[in-house]
Amino acid sequence: MSMTISADLCTACGDCEPVCPTHAIVPRKGIYFIKSEVCTECEGAFDMPQCMSVCTSDSIAPLEA
Structure with missing residues (x-):
């Protein structure tokens, strides 16, 4: 399984990116993916x-x- 980020709710704060141990979170088009x-x-x-x-x-x- 995997996690997903809702584009409608994401505030693009970036708090999630550095805590990901697999570096699976990346910025894309103003939000995170x-x-x-x-x-x-x-x-x-x-x-x-x-x-x-x-x-x-x-x-x-x-x-x-």
Whole structure:
């Protein structure tokens, strides 16, 4: 699985980018984007996705299949 960022809710604060252990979060067109092929949802490293724990706009959620 992977996390995703809602473009409608993202404030482009950038808090999520530096906490990603796999460097899956990148800026794109004024907001941040999570590369699904790189995102591990922090499994094995943290109890919860680090991007989600720092997001103040609640724009990060698990990617739905």
